[in-house]
Amino acid sequence: MGAIGQLARFVTETKIGDVHPDTVDHLRLHLFDTLGAAIVGGATAEGKAVAGLVEDLAGPGSIVAAGLPVRTSPPLAALATCAAIRCTEIDDIHMESCTTPASIVVPVALALAQCRPQVDTNDFLAAILVGYEMLARLGKAASGPVILYRGIWPTYLSGAFGSAATAARLLGLSGDETAHALAVALTLTTGTRGRITGLSSRWLTLGCAAQNGILAALAARRKLRGDLLLLESDWDKTVGIALDHEQLLDALGDSYEIDRASIKPYCAAKQTISAIDGFVQLLDQERLDPAAIERIVVAVPKHFVSMIDQAEAPAYRQASIVSVQYQLALAAYHRSELLDVLRPDIHREQEFRALMTKISVEADESLHSYYPRAWPSRVEVYTPSGKLTREVRHSKGDPSNPLNWDEVNHKLWSVVRGIAKRSSVDRLASACQALGAGVPLADFLTAVSDATQEVDD
Numbered sequence: 001m002g003a004i005g006q007l008a009r010f011v012t013e014t015k016i017g018d019v020h021p022d023t024v025d026h027l028r029l030h031l032f033d034t035l036g037a038a039i040v041g042g043a044t045a046e047g048k049a050v051a052g053l054v055e056d057l058a059g060p061g062s063i064v065a066a067g068l069p070v071r072t073s074p075p076l077a078a079l080a081t082c083a084a085i086r087c088t089e090i091d092d093i094h095m096e097s098c099t100t101p102a103s104i105v106v107p108v109a110l111a112l113a114q115c116r117p118q119v120d121t122n123d124f125l126a127a128i129l130v131g132y133e134m135l136a137r138l139g140k141a142a143s144g145p146v147i148l149y150r151g152i153w154p155t156y157l158s159g160a161f162g163s164a165a166t167a168a169r170l171l172g173l174s175g176d177e178t179a180h181a182l183a184v185a186l187t188l189t190t191g192t193r194g195r196i197t198g199l200s201s202r203w204l205t206l207g208c209a210a211q212n213g214i215l216a217a218l219a220a221r222r223k224l225r226g227d228l229l230l231l232e233s234d235w236d237k238t239v240g241i242a243l244d245h246e247q248l249l250d251a252l253g254d255s256y257e258i259d260r261a262s263i264k265p266y267c268a269a270k271q272t273i274s275a276i277d278g279f280v281q282l283l284d285q286e287r288l289d290p291a292a293i294e295r296i297v298v299a300v301p302k303h304f305v306s307m308i309d310q311a312e313a314p315a316y317r318q319a320s321i322v323s324v325q326y327q328l329a330l331a332a333y334h335r336s337e338l339l340d341v342l343r344p345d346i347h348r349e350q351e352f353r354a355l356m357t358k359i360s361v362e363a364d365e366s367l368h369s370y371y372p373r374a375w376p377s378r379v380e381v382y383t384p385s386g387k388l389t390r391e392v393r394h395s396k397g398d399p400s401n402p403l404n405w406d407e408v409n410h411k412l413w414s415v416v417r418g419i420a421k422r423s424s425v426d427r428l429a430s431a432c433q434a435l436g437a438g439v440p441l442a443d444f445l446t447a448v449s450d451a452t453q454e455v456d457d
Contacts, residue, residue: 028125
């Protein structure tokens, strides 16, 4: 049996009752975190643009696109919700693959569950679990943390594959049909992300990967075939990406990649988060006056430098999220805005800009040795009294330094305040936490719809 066949068997045979309860609880927590991203993502300019595009394409339908005031078909609902989630930069990240699996598999599961009343809660949870596993494993096998800096987007490369796994499970496909769905999905992406500024179309691109996975599964259900030996033939050569088959298949089902994912504590590129953590520790523990800081050196793994070293005032929201200079200045002067996804106003006041200009970024080989299992930083702050240093290898939200339900609930409410009602967010939290343990799938889907539709006054 080829690699695709082995993966298809895992997708069809995994039972949520056989999965450790801690892993299932992690899954529920990541689901809740992702729904928060969907709600606030629908309020961004990018989310609104994609919602309008979906209405242009299909008009009204019956399936709620979570986070958006849109009802449409399942593939387009998944597309729209995926785009809304990913544009926020507060969704989770699987570090060893450099992918954001929940942004793909959760929208697919939500869209298909609404039109499949026969799906039970355990199958819904299993569909998210196996989709997450397939997406992260393909990204890891493709060396996602390395190819990202070649201009290849690991989540986009793996997105249709993870989406197809989730869709196949929810559609109840056989093992053979699931294998063909995965094979078809592998042909539907290039991984190319491009360099786009302003109101970026890249979120639409990723949404198309979520949609394509559903199309691949629906095609397989209609007996359209894919190449089941694609991964053993010329896929590496054709795509130009070497694939480590051991990473793809090793210990499949013995443990789960969702347990190795990080939940973000800030609206920030993951590459900046350990630096934010280190700087916040120094500010609070040393009672630093930001105005008295002479300079700051941020040391990171070599791959990060050019991405996060953005000392100029950002011209738009997304640029502020990537710039470590901007994020550290927020930590110093407007800390609550580290969880402001919308960022309608970019700070340019004198003291804020002055601190940004004092921050430099450099590569450190000793930190690079931890990457990608950890995404560390070392922050050196120079003051008139001397140098202060903090090194953070595992930032808040990482598997070894996890956020709990209360912390994620606080994060979610911080980002959706003014968008969703508190009562609907509380109901959503309760529904997620008890999903499959007292809360049926229908009640959960109602809570998702309510949190999307009940706008804060």
